[in-house]
Amino acid sequence: MTTKTVSSKSIDLKKDVPLKKLAVIGAGKLGEGLLSGVLGSQLVPISHVVATVAHEPRADYLAEKYGIRAGTDNREAVTGADLVLVCLKPQQVRGFLQEVRKDLRKEALLISAAASVTTAFIERELPFSARVVRAMPNTPCLIRQGMIALARGQYATPADLSVANRVFSSMGRTVVVDEKHMDAITGLSASGPAYVYTIIESLAEGGVKLGLPRELSTELSAQTLLGASALVLQSGEHPAKLKDMVTTPAGCTIDGLLELEEGGLRVTLIKAVVRAAERARQLVESQNSKQSPAAKQNSGTCDE
Numbered sequence: 001m002t003t004k005t006v007s008s009k010s011i012d013l014k015k016d017v018p019l020k021k022l023a024v025i026g027a028g029k030l031g032e033g034l035l036s037g038v039l040g041s042q043l044v045p046i047s048h049v050v051a052t053v054a055h056e057p058r059a060d061y062l063a064e065k066y067g068i069r070a071g072t073d074n075r076e077a078v079t080g081a082d083l084v085l086v087c088l089k090p091q092q093v094r095g096f097l098q099e100v101r102k103d104l105r106k107e108a109l110l111i112s113a114a115a116s117v118t119t120a121f122i123e124r125e126l127p128f129s130a131r132v133v134r135a136m137p138n139t140p141c142l143i144r145q146g147m148i149a150l151a152r153g154q155y156a157t158p159a160d161l162s163v164a165n166r167v168f169s170s171m172g173r174t175v176v177v178d179e180k181h182m183d184a185i186t187g188l189s190a191s192g193p194a195y196v197y198t199i200i201e202s203l204a205e206g207g208v209k210l211g212l213p214r215e216l217s218t219e220l221s222a223q224t225l226l227g228a229s230a231l232v233l234q235s236g237e238h239p240a241k242l243k244d245m246v247t248t249p250a251g252c253t254i255d256g257l258l259e260l261e262e263g264g265l266r267v268t269l270i271k272a273v274v275r276a277a278e279r280a281r282q283l284v285e286s287q288n289s290k291q292s293p294a295a296k297q298n299s300g301t302c303d304e
Helices: 029-040 056-066 074-078 090-100 119-125 139-143 158-171 179-190 192-209 214-235 239-246 252-263 265-289 293-302
Strands: 022-025 049-052 069-071 083-086 109-112 131-136 146-152 172-177
Touching: 022 029, 022 074, 029 049, 029 056, 029 139, 029 158, 049 056, 049 074, 056 069, 074 090, 083 158, 090 119, 090 265, 109 119, 109 158, 119 131, 131 158, 131 179, 139 146, 146 158, 146 179, 158 172, 172 179, 179 192, 179 265, 192 214, 192 265, 214 239, 252 265
Parallel strands: 022 049, 022 083, 049 069, 083 109, 109 131, 146 172
Antiparallel strands: 131 146
């Protein structure tokens, strides 16, 4: 497995890669989060950014809030763009690529945050050797505390990967992985926040059961998970060792841990990650089985 962190300073978007135009395709919740991170970090001048959405009212909202150009025309948005961030739902990607395949610059870098959409899929759908980087972010990116995995496609360069890292490092922690691990990462870090919210809710319910006010109990639970997670990352210690630091002999914590083991929490969480990863893999296989005739015709050239 190849896993590493790319220095966010290895490529300076302002100096080394001057962008004439950045297009954010599908500026929904995730797309807006990426847009906000890029603009907030001043990686690209506001005047160089355009975003697309499905409906005009949403476009008006984005234009007013961020001072960017926003609309519903994907072809216009990608025309002349150096960098295209694809933030669409997986089932929308093929239609988008077919729509803009004649308008995309061959030199443009495509960064896709569409879940379960492989770089090979995008490469096959386009009539040229597209430079593609795949990103798997999670929802904490909305508050710049996300976890983002990056993988480059067949034609993307190390410099392209550094550009993607600069974009996403403004929204949290980034790692570079082999694309074959993306399904597992989807099941773990992309779906993981939902598991964590369930744990927080459950801990809070335990506090309510013991008489704590719900708001206080929720705050205690959420901050406890936040602090414990930060300690894992900052200390570099194995979670088991940190767990033992809390678990004193004949104390309260060991009784709680015994209840968790009896309830199967550990096995259940493992199964949740595995099941979500399997579903991600099924989505990839489904997309490949529905490959368009145009893509089949081009796949021989792109895969050489």
